[in-house]
Amino acid sequence: MHRLFIIFILALNTYAHAQIYVTPTLLGKLSDDLKESSGLLIQSADTLWSHNDSGNSAKVFAFDKTGKKIKDRKFTKISKEDWEDICRDENGYVYVGDIGNNDNNRKNLLILRFSSGFYDKDEPLVVDSLQFQYEDQTLFPPPSSSLNFDCEAFVVMNDTVFLFTKDRTKPYISQTLLYKFPATPGQHTAKYVSKFMTDVPLYLQGSVTGAGLSPDGKKLLLTGYLRMWLFTDFEGSNFFDGKLTVMQYNEYSQKESVAFVDECTVLMTDEYNAELNNGGNLYSLNICTTVAVDEATTSASPVVYFNHAQGILTVSRVSAACELILYSVNGKTVAREKIPVGSENIQIKTLNSLAPGMYVYTIKEKSGFYSGKLMVY
Numbered sequence: 001m002h003r004l005f006i007i008f009i010l011a012l013n014t015y016a017h018a019q020i021y022v023t024p025t026l027l028g029k030l031s032d033d034l035k036e037s038s039g040l041l042i043q044s045a046d047t048l049w050s051h052n053d054s055g056n057s058a059k060v061f062a063f064d065k066t067g068k069k070i071k072d073r074k075f076t077k078i079s080k081e082d083w084e085d086i087c088r089d090e091n092g093y094v095y096v097g098d099i100g101n102n103d104n105n106r107k108n109l110l111i112l113r114f115s116s117g118f119y120d121k122d123e124p125l126v127v128d129s130l131q132f133q134y135e136d137q138t139l140f141p142p143p144s145s146s147l148n149f150d151c152e153a154f155v156v157m158n159d160t161v162f163l164f165t166k167d168r169t170k171p172y173i174s175q176t177l178l179y180k181f182p183a184t185p186g187q188h189t190a191k192y193v194s195k196f197m198t199d200v201p202l203y204l205q206g207s208v209t210g211a212g213l214s215p216d217g218k219k220l221l222l223t224g225y226l227r228m229w230l231f232t233d234f235e236g237s238n239f240f241d242g243k244l245t246v247m248q249y250n251e252y253s254q255k256e257s258v259a260f261v262d263e264c265t266v267l268m269t270d271e272y273n274a275e276l277n278n279g280g281n282l283y284s285l286n287i288c289t290t291v292a293v294d295e296a297t298t299s300a301s302p303v304v305y306f307n308h309a310q311g312i313l314t315v316s317r318v319s320a321a322c323e324l325i326l327y328s329v330n331g332k333t334v335a336r337e338k339i340p341v342g343s344e345n346i347q348i349k350t351l352n353s354l355a356p357g358m359y360v361y362t363i364k365e366k367s368g369f370y371s372g373k374l375m376v377y
Helices: 349-353
Strands: 004-005 018-022 025-029 037-042 049-054 061-064 069-074 083-088 094-098 109-117 126-133 150-157 161-165 177-183 188-195 212-215 219-223 227-232 243-249 255-260 265-271 282-288 303-307 310-314 322-327 331-339 359-367 367-375
Touching: 025 083, 037 094, 037 212, 037 265, 083 212, 083 255, 094 150, 126 177, 150 219, 161 188, 219 255
Parallel strands: 018 243, 037 083, 037 255, 083 150, 126 188, 150 212, 212 255
Antiparallel strands: 004 367, 025 282, 037 049, 049 061, 061 069, 083 094, 094 109, 109 126, 150 161, 161 177, 177 188, 212 219, 219 227, 227 243, 255 265, 265 282, 303 310, 322 331, 322 359, 359 367
16 A cells, blocks of 8 residues: 655645636637647637647647637748747737747747738748847756746737746746846847746646736736636736736646637637647636635645545545545646535545655635645655
């Protein structure tokens, strides 16, 4: 029998902000040649654009709101290393970010800016290059504890590019760093602005993989594989100083793009994952109609521990009926239990058959959302 050791006796994270579960609506499946969708651009009510990431050609794909492919376009004179996001600014420019940097060793990071010719191959193609380096990166790559220079998410607002880095640190910090530079052609230094702690304990599961800005510039939405982080009521571009709502997906997938249709409706895509046999889809979510839970407080945190002798997982200090979910390191749900108020000695029967390794538990109840790490030996 494998034994379970709780790394943190109390729940690892308690949130003093709104925390909700969301289930995006599946609109349709993307075409097979767009299995690694990593960015999303909304041209019109009927036409969306996306692209694959590294290992694929410099090609963009147009499709409708059911995921059905309309056309594709290959840019034969544009080189590509790792396209990770796409957006449009208030002036109509289209930006494609060749910003993927898995190994944190690139010195050729850039964003392409299309002033014409992106949507229609019959238009004259006009594209500029916005090259940049991070102001605080001096080693290529840096030590494993400072792998903060990968990026899969950016937005453009007020003639400024805002980058949200993808955390690859070891040990894992679970954060995103915000950098900015002018949205003009040329060589730039991306200036550090601030950071946001995403607070998901498993490696890469708290990393930001996509960003979207609402048409009025008053809502910023970041996505990862397990959660979205919505920022509102911020001043100017002080995104992380705004009100925060954390939205937990009910199911894990490699969600790597998000874009606003209007102030309430967002669309998103995920990459196809052969191991999990999921993804490769287009989704919709109305963020204005989701219902926030009450703010959580540390004092209300449930206590979780494992009784080795009896093989029983116990959850106590539960203020309301809740649900406990156990995930593997790749985000797959391996156990799910409904827990009534005041319950003790809740046994998850699948624990005895779990392979040794790291797991994460989440508890969702009325007073908040809690998570922590579990290790099976």
